[in-house]
Amino acid sequence: MNISIIGTGYVGLVTGVCLAHHGHHVTCVDVDETKVDALNKGRAPIYEEGLDTLLQKVKDHLTATTDIYQAIQETDLTFICVGTPSQNDGSIDLTYVQQATIDIAKALKHKNTWHLVIVKSTVIPGTTENEVLPLLEQYTEKKKGSDFGLAMNPEFLREGVAINDFLHPDRIVIGTSDTKSASLLKKIYSSFSCPIIETSLSAAEMIKYASNAFLATKISFINEIGNLCKQLTIDTYEVADGMGLDKRIERSFLNAGIGWGGSCFPKDVHALIAQAKQWNETTPVLDAAVKRNELQPLKMVALLKKHIPNLKGKTIGILGLAFKPNTDDIRESRVIPIVEQLIKEKATIKVFDPKAMSNFQQLYPLLIYCSTAKEVLESDAVLLTTAWSEFSNLDFSQSFVIDGRRFPAASKAKQYEGVCW
Numbered sequence: 001m002n003i004s005i006i007g008t009g010y011v012g013l014v015t016g017v018c019l020a021h022h023g024h025h026v027t028c029v030d031v032d033e034t035k036v037d038a039l040n041k042g043r044a045p046i047y048e049e050g051l052d053t054l055l056q057k058v059k060d061h062l063t064a065t066t067d068i069y070q071a072i073q074e075t076d077l078t079f080i081c082v083g084t085p086s087q088n089d090g091s092i093d094l095t096y097v098q099q100a101t102i103d104i105a106k107a108l109k110h111k112n113t114w115h116l117v118i119v120k121s122t123v124i125p126g127t128t129e130n131e132v133l134p135l136l137e138q139y140t141e142k143k144k145g146s147d148f149g150l151a152m153n154p155e156f157l158r159e160g161v162a163i164n165d166f167l168h169p170d171r172i173v174i175g176t177s178d179t180k181s182a183s184l185l186k187k188i189y190s191s192f193s194c195p196i197i198e199t200s201l202s203a204a205e206m207i208k209y210a211s212n213a214f215l216a217t218k219i220s221f222i223n224e225i226g227n228l229c230k231q232l233t234i235d236t237y238e239v240a241d242g243m244g245l246d247k248r249i250e251r252s253f254l255n256a257g258i259g260w261g262g263s264c265f266p267k268d269v270h271a272l273i274a275q276a277k278q279w280n281e282t283t284p285v286l287d288a289a290v291k292r293n294e295l296q297p298l299k300m301v302a303l304l305k306k307h308i309p310n311l312k313g314k315t316i317g318i319l320g321l322a323f324k325p326n327t328d329d330i331r332e333s334r335v336i337p338i339v340e341q342l343i344k345e346k347a348t349i350k351v352f353d354p355k356a357m358s359n360f361q362q363l364y365p366l367l368i369y370c371s372t373a374k375e376v377l378e379s380d381a382v383l384l385t386t387a388w389s390e391f392s393n394l395d396f397s398q399s400f401v402i403d404g405r406r407f408p409a410a411s412k413a414k415q416y417e418g419v420c421w
Ligand code: UDX
Pocket: 155, 156, 157, 158, 159, 160, 212, 215, 219, 252, 253, 254, 255, 256, 257, 258, 259, 260, 261, 262, 263, 264, 265, 323, 324
């Protein structure tokens, strides 16, 4: 099939490259000319494991353009993969989705063949039906069903492993209200071997939000249990292993530490809470998961102050700035509240991260940015805050380590504390 993808962030680009890998002809559309030029030269404008290699493999049937009108004319279906950032009150910002929808609709108005519009961006339940559809009908002056189809197909991609997650999904969720759209989307995914769930537009939207909110809550849960384990010198990871053997619980996302960051969990949980308020619904479970996640990083500082009550002038080393390993993304990284607290305590802060240093330096230029992890070890205390594999074989024997992400090698430190184990 001829497919167009609006938005070439990690969701749009990974979707485009992987669908091209599955034999479709893909046109990636973005307003950013540098991204478009890079793609047409076979270069990925973002880092994702395996993306460059796959892009080279599919370059004969993947093109990029800034011309959304032409892309719509030349394709049979379009995935909307633009960003849905948070507004100041945590609610979802639909500006990019609305603009993409209007641009698609203006092109569809002059197209006389049936076209399927698919929302893949993470949108609050009800958005596709109540925001996207009215804009499509208004700007195409046509009717859904006879002239165009509409579907919602959420993604479950983790940053850094998005190619793997797209090519090997646990499930594919298709939200539609008409059979023609459903059958075309099932045809697109017919080469995938996982279960395909067909449901309503809003249920598909909710499956995405509920999945992310549950995973975030699962992590906050094990962190809370971890704080209790710490009181009893129980190893939380042994508790998680024991819990995880129960197939109703399952072991993944039970790694206790300093909590969850990134561009998705925080954004999606806050958007769901904000939307619930609109519906006059309370969300005490989600509120508690967020609260725990805000408090957890500060547990590290409290532990540090248990050993060094006055941090003023002390040199504190931080290993890990990215919100998780294998990415340079620092959005909502759990190290941020720790750095903020150490600055307040007037500590001298030395940091190292394999990928995220330049991003972090834009936010905190006055920290000491070391060129190696080893330099950070020469501090009064070392905080381990991102689970980079590079830190696993460091010599911690001369250091006082507070571990926020569970490094077995660090337990051999001169002095060692786990944040919640
Ligand atoms: C997440 C979801 O996993 C993915 O399905 C969705 O599409 C996008 O959001 P991502 O944000 O890329 O993916 O990262 P993920 O690997 O889920 O980790 C999120 C955060 O949780 C990271 O800060 C990570 O350090 C933390 N985490 C993860 C834990 O603290 N403990 C765990 O057991 C797992």
